[in-house]
């Protein structure tokens with residue numbers, strides 16, 4: 552609170568349907584989410600936290616928008632690739648779909664892998680070590696876990712993402728504005 556904005560960044564969240572992307576963004580933005588009444592299309596919002604002003608971009612994972620989706624990736628400074636720790640297929644999609652899609656868009660933009668819905672953890676869930684191994688193998692800058700429903704580790708995920716992003720300083724931002 553009361554911190555001056557020093558950096559600007561666009562953060563884009565991808566991952567399969569129902570992994571909790573919208574809930575994660577809503578919880579970070581508003582402190583909670585309305586269950587099952589969440590927007591399903593692309594949407595964006597700006598949140599200030601510590602020295603960062605973060606443009607948050609939600610995405611639609613549907614195959615029908617596969618060709619259009621990368622348009623919304625423009626100017627992304629970091630991606631969050633989400634999977635739900637109780638859903639093995641969403642975990643598999645990280646390597647089969649999401650890493651290839653964002654790497655096709657850009658070979659340089661950093662991405663973090665986020666295991667969601669930790670409140671649903673049982674013995675058969677994806678173990679944190681498996682998430683970490685996946686992140687290392689895929690070239691992610693970090694693996695983190697959170698629960699949107701319990702607002703557990705949500706703020707931490709976004710702060711860490713902001714720190715690890717290719718953020719722009721105030722000076723760079725005003726330069727861009729002059730050029731535009």
Ligand SMILES: Nc1nc2c(ncn2[C@@H]2O[C@H](COP(=O)(O)OP(=O)(O)O)[C@@H](O)[C@H]2O)c(=O)[nH]1
Nearest residue numbers: 568569570571572573574586587668698699700
């Ligand atoms: N138990 C639990 N359920 C969650 C959590 N986050 C989201 N959900 C539920 O998972 C479903 C999909 O969430 P949503 O945010 O719409 O997923 P999206 O399709 O990835 O945007 C909804 O029924 C949410 O209520 C969480 O942290 N824990």
Ligand SMILES: [Mg+2]
Nearest residue numbers: 572573590591
């Ligand atoms: Mg959604």
